[in-house]
Amino acid sequence: MPYRTERDVLGKVKIDSSSYYGSETKRAIDNFPVSGITVSPDFIHYYALIKKAAAKANLKSGKLSQERASAIIKAAEEVASGKFADQFPVDVFQAGAGTSTNMNLNEVIANRAIELLGGRKGDYKKVHPNDHVNMSQSTNDTYHAAMRVAANATMRRNLIPALKALAATFQKKAAEFRNVVKIGRTHLQDAVPITLGDEMSGYYGAIEYAIEGLEQSLAQLSELPLGGTAVGTGINISKDYKANVIRELSAITRIKFKPARHMYATMQQEYAELAASNAIKTAAITLGKIANDIRLLGSGPRAGLNELILPPVQPGSSIMPGKINPSMAEMLNMVCFEVYGNACTIEQACSGGQLELNVFMPIIAFDMLYSIKILSNAVNAFNSRCARGIKANTKAINANLExxxxxxxxxxxxxxxxxxxxxxxxxxxxxxxxxxxxxxxxxxxxxxxxxxxxxxxxx
CATH class of the missing domain: 1.10.40.30 (Fumarase/aspartase (C-terminal domain))
Structure with missing residues (x-):
């Protein structure tokens, strides 16, 4: 296989000549063959947009030439579009702080920029991964910022809309079933009557509270430590870089970001990520309880409560003919369990930082974005394949009520x-x-x- 040789502080590294990544990425591939799970594409997308915003800010301050800045900006846009998705093979479980992923981005963007300038991959005199793509940056502030930007954007784009749609479904069901009086239950024992509409309105209200919690967490996720570089002091940045990079990123993403109020606290702690994770977990707990209720109310059809008729989506048994299970609610439950586990990992990682930096950002970022992704998809599927088609079994409801x-x-x-x-x-x-x-x-x-x-x- 044709290869090129690159040199770093540890010596020479052979790299497949077709690869856009460089020596640090290759070392990470060799050092961390752990899970086979790579960094989230959403994370790479928003990290690339930070590189684009940084290049624009460095151009504005005069630190980066127009030629190099234009090439870096174009390359970062291509990376953000997913064009080089196969060039980000670094495992989620990697060196602390995410240096390997930051350098993976720096190298891919640099080598693509070199090509755009008519050069060959590895000719870092034209565009250097550290000197030019990583200018005015450190892994420590940019990885941190990428976590917040990606979580902020994906919650706005995916999770919150999914929850709002499900809440709207239960609001409609509350109106549809407002006159269906049924037996209430507390402690899983018979209780005073309630309407099925009231029961559904409880689900609607609970999801609304969960949405409010997520929206509140967006405020802290909107504070970015860009410009803090290594430890928060802002070493190697121009006077106007911090304001410019935030302004550029806000314009690119169409989300209003602002500089961190307390730079050193933001570099040392993952308080915003922890708050967001807890809000996601709270949403999952809320959804898990609703899924449990749906399964109970739909149990039967002969020996259970049998008060809800759930849409049949697939056969429920390989041995019992005609058996239909509450498959969509079961799926939602399992996704919620996974989110609980991810939240536990995030809590442990947030508590594990030392001194000026929490080095466990890679697992925090991955688990948070993974939770947002699977919960968003699960809610959409549950809504379309189950919640919207729920019907009241009035015959069973009236018999129980009597x-x-x-x-x-x-x-x-x-x-x-x-x-x-x-x-x-x-x-x-x-x-x-x-x-x-x-x-x-x-x-x-x-x-x-x-x-x-x-x-x-x-x-």
Whole structure:
């Protein structure tokens, strides 16, 4: 295979001549054959946009020539478009802080810029990965910024819209089922009546709260440490670089970013990432509870609650003919479990930093973006393949409601708690309804019982 030889501080490195990456990427490939999982394409996309914004800022300050800046900007745009997706093979589990990924970007962009200027890959006199593509930057501030930009953008673009769509579905279901009175349940035991619409409105409201939590986390994710370079001091940057790079990035992404209020805290801590991860986890916990409810309410069809009819999407058993499972809710549950695990990893990584830097940014970035991706996709699938098609099984709902012993609660203001409890217990022992026991004991006239025990009057 044809190859070129590059030299770095550790010596010579042979690289496939067709590769756009250079020596540091090749060393990372050799050093970290861990999972076979590479850095998220979304992360590479937004990191490339940071390189583009940096080149524009360095051009404006006069540190970068027009020729080099134009080539770097064009190359960064191509990387952001996904054109060189196969040139980012570094494993997620790599050297701390993400230096390998930053240099992977620097090398690919440099070598593509060299080509655009008519040179050959590896001719770093034309465009150098460190001196030109990485100008005014460090892995420590740019990787940190890329995490925040990617999480901010993908939550805005994918997760929040998916949750809003699901919330809207449950809002419609709340209206559709507003007159369907059913038995309520607490402790998995029969409780006073509720409407199926009220139950669905609870799901709608819970998702709205989860969305609010995500939107609140965007404020901290919008503060970027760009210009802090290695430890927050801003060594090797021009006076106007920090403001310019933020301005350029905001224009490129169409998201309003701003410089970190507390640069050293932002470099040392992952507070914004932790807050965002917790908001994502909270959304997953909310969705997991809803999925559990849907599975319970749809259980059966003969021996379960059977109050909801869920859209059948696929056969449920390889041995039991005709069995249909709540497959979409089960899928959503499993995705939520994965998000919980990712959040735990992020918490541990956030607590693991030392002194001026948390070196565990690569796993924080990957797990956060992975959670956003799978939760967004799962919510969209669950919404389209399950939630929108939910129907009420009114026959089962009415049968359950008629046998509800907790209707005795409505009698308490008239005959007292103790007497109402006796009636409920007797109805259970004798297999009768509360109304039947009341009529047998002459508690009050039938007309009055019909009014007091009418489930529609109790909701």
């Amino acid at each position: 046998r509800n012993l907790s209707l005795a609660t409505a009698l308490s203001p008239y005959i007292g708690y103790a007497k109402a409890a006796d009636i409920a217990a007797k109805a259970y022992r004798e297999g009768k309804t509360v109304k039947e026991v009341c009529l047998a004991e002459g508690i009050m006239p039938k007309q009055e019982l019909d009014r007091i025990l009418n489930p529609k009057n109790l909701v």
